[in-house]
Amino acid sequence: MKTDQVPVVPGLLTLDSSGAHLVGARCKTCLELYFPATQTCRNPICVSNDLESTRLASSGTLYSYTIQYYQPPALFKIDNWEPYAIGLVDLDDGVRVSGVLSDIAFDDIRIGDRVTLGALPLYIDDSGLQRMTHAFFKLDLAASDGAAAQ
Amino acid sequence: MSGVHILGAGAIPWGKQPVITQLQMALEAINAALRDAELNWKDVDGVVAASSRFEGGMGWGLHANEIVQAASERGVPCINVGGACAAGAIAFQTAFSMIASGQSETVVVIGAERMPKGFIPRPPGGADDITDNDFLRWVTMGLTNPAYWAMEAQRRIYDYKTTHESLAEAVMLMRRNAVYNPNARFRKSVTAAEVLASPMVTDPLHLLQICPVSDGAAALILCSEKFAARAARKSVEVAGVGIASGTYGDPAHRIPTVGGSVKSGVPHTSEVMSAAEKAMAMAGVEHDDVDVLEMADNTAWHLLAWPEMLGFVEPGQGDWMLQNHKYDVDGELALNPSGGFLSFGEATTAQAVLQICELVWQLRGEAVGRQVPNARVGMSAVLGLGANGGSVVLKR
Numbered sequence: 001m002k003t004d005q006v007p008v009v010p011g012l013l014t015l016d017s018s019g020a021h022l023v024g025a026r027c028k029t030c031l032e033l034y035f036p037a038t039q040t041c042r043n044p045i046c047v048s049n050d051l052e053s054t055r056l057a058s059s060g061t062l063y064s065y066t067i068q069y070y071q072p073p074a075l076f077k078i079d080n081w082e083p084y085a086i087g088l089v090d091l092d093d094g095v096r097v098s099g100v101l102s103d104i105a106f107d108d109i110r111i112g113d114r115v116t117l118g119a120l121p122l123y124i125d126d127s128g129l130q131r132m133t134h135a136f137f138k139l140d141l142a143a144s145d146g147a148a149a150q
Numbered sequence: 151m152s153g154v155h156i157l158g159a160g161a162i163p164w165g166k167q168p169v170i171t172q173l174q175m176a177l178e179a180i181n182a183a184l185r186d187a188e189l190n191w192k193d194v195d196g197v198v199a200a201s202s203r204f205e206g207g208m209g210w211g212l213h214a215n216e217i218v219q220a221a222s223e224r225g226v227p228c229i230n231v232g233g234a235c236a237a238g239a240i241a242f243q244t245a246f247s248m249i250a251s252g253q254s255e256t257v258v259v260i261g262a263e264r265m266p267k268g269f270i271p272r273p274p275g276g277a278d279d280i281t282d283n284d285f286l287r288w289v290t291m292g293l294t295n296p297a298y299w300a301m302e303a304q305r306r307i308y309d310y311k312t313t314h315e316s317l318a319e320a321v322m323l324m325r326r327n328a329v330y331n332p333n334a335r336f337r338k339s340v341t342a343a344e345v346l347a348s349p350m351v352t353d354p355l356h357l358l359q360i361c362p363v364s365d366g367a368a369a370l371i372l373c374s375e376k377f378a379a380r381a382a383r384k385s386v387e388v389a390g391v392g393i394a395s396g397t398y399g400d401p402a403h404r405i406p407t408v409g410g411s412v413k414s415g416v417p418h419t420s421e422v423m424s425a426a427e428k429a430m431a432m433a434g435v436e437h438d439d440v441d442v443l444e445m446a447d448n449t450a451w452h453l454l455a456w457p458e459m460l461g462f463v464e465p466g467q468g469d470w471m472l473q474n475h476k477y478d479v480d481g482e483l484a485l486n487p488s489g490g491f492l493s494f495g496e497a498t499t500a501q502a503v504l505q506i507c508e509l510v511w512q513l514r515g516e517a518v519g520r521q522v523p524n525a526r527v528g529m530s531a532v533l534g535l536g537a538n539g540g541s542v543v544l545k546r
Contacts, residue, residue: 076292
């Protein structure tokens with residue numbers, strides 16, 4: 001990752017040579033995972049509040065999706081906005097996360113698709129930094145087989 | 151017997167109200183409810199207001215105080231309650247408790263709201279950082295409220311082969327009912343072709359399948375059984391009332407969250423299902439006893455999914471019920487004879503009160519044109535941000 005790329009919100013994701021990872025938290029007692037990271041364990045059967053920062057799984061399965069055809073309120077900043085897909089993904093470690101579904105034709109989106117987490121450039125901020133968000137990309141089966149073989 | 155009754159219900163026509171203030175809307179609805187109850191302000195000994203963050207309430211959500219200062223300043227207790235879109239149900243629960251405890255005899259419940267235009271934006275007060283989900287969902291992906299419901303609808307299409315036509319059918323039913331409701335905003339029936347030709351907002355939901363925002367107000371007069379027995383007007387019994395918050399592990403991707411954990415055995419939209427279960431248990435009614443259900447139809451998807459989640463029909467049966475007119479006013483379970491949010495538009499804090507008003511009119515046999523034949527038991531269900539659920543069961 002280039003050094004001028006930063007998460008759109010500090011603490012959202014890590015961007016390094018291993019790719020993009022969402023940053024969550026894990027309860028050291030009950031091992032429950034949270035995204036975004038929480039200060040307290042929300043699991044009602046656990047009374048611990050001892051959490052540690054952790055990277056979440058970077059692949060998952062598409063649970064559902066939508067395509068937003070209207071531009072959201074101004075808090076969402078993206079260069080060259082156009083209708084885009086958002087997916088709801090069951091990450092392989094059990095956390096269900098929503099995120100932009102990127103680089104995929106709307107007609108090719110299928111519930112059950114295997115997806116992988118990446119970073120998507122949104123806009124250049126006032127200090128010239130490229131603000132990045134998390135996004136899901138469809139995992140090409142042939143490509144993932146290739147990756148597994150490496 | 152809960153010992154609490156409803157003596158009056160009142161609402162104003164919903165829509166865009168460019169001239170009238172939030173306070174005026176509230177006063178009009180309360181005065182309509184008082185007239186309906188054949189009472190006046192001197193009979194009121196408590197006001198509970200669903201508290202809004204958008205307008206009025208002296209900027210602090212003090213709507214009940216503002217109302218009594220404008221209408222009748224006699225030292226009555228004023229309670230202002232939050233609960234977002236379920237605030238009306240929580241206000242109702244509060245008034246119920248005041249009367250059931252014996253502390254009050256007649257309490258006004260009011261919800262009145264003037265909504266900002268367009269997608270409901272992030273309210274002020276949260277931190278602009280990762281700890282605030284309502285900040286995170288906007289800046290990371292611009293996830294709008296209807297998009298959350300759209301993902302539910304898309305999944306339903308996958309799970310149950312729900313068609314675009316049955317998602318249109320839900321809107322047609324609401325509009326057919328609203329034709330006969332003078333307070334509804336959209337009172338023209340629509341065809342499936344019109345629904346599906348309306349702009350696609352968030353796939354698979356078209357514009358007409360998503361409730362818009364409206365300005366609106368509704369009020370109820372609750373009273374003790376003793377007071378009801380003396381009153382000239384026929385009352386309706388509050389048989390059950392329940393409010394609840396969410397359960398951890400709820401499979402719903404809850405607005406405005408970005409991430410969550412799904413646990414087996416936790417019901418979808420647990421806050422509403424828990425509230426409904428409490429209300430039904432308190433009332434001692436079974437699903438078969440309920441003649442009319444007024445439920446939050448933020449989108450067409452809700453009308454298919456909620457009656458299933460509430461246990462009225464089997465999962466996946468909603469489409470068949472709708473297509474075979476089982477949810478019509480004269481069907482097995484009358485669903486939103488008022489026309490629902492799809493015909494009224496969402497006026498957040500007022501809508502749960504409006505649902506209960508409709509139940510009162512139905513149980514008194516006064517819902518001209520949309521009357522559910524021989525309605526004896528009515529139930530409401532509403533969802534609010536923050537995982538607030540509310541439900542009320544009324545009996546004739």
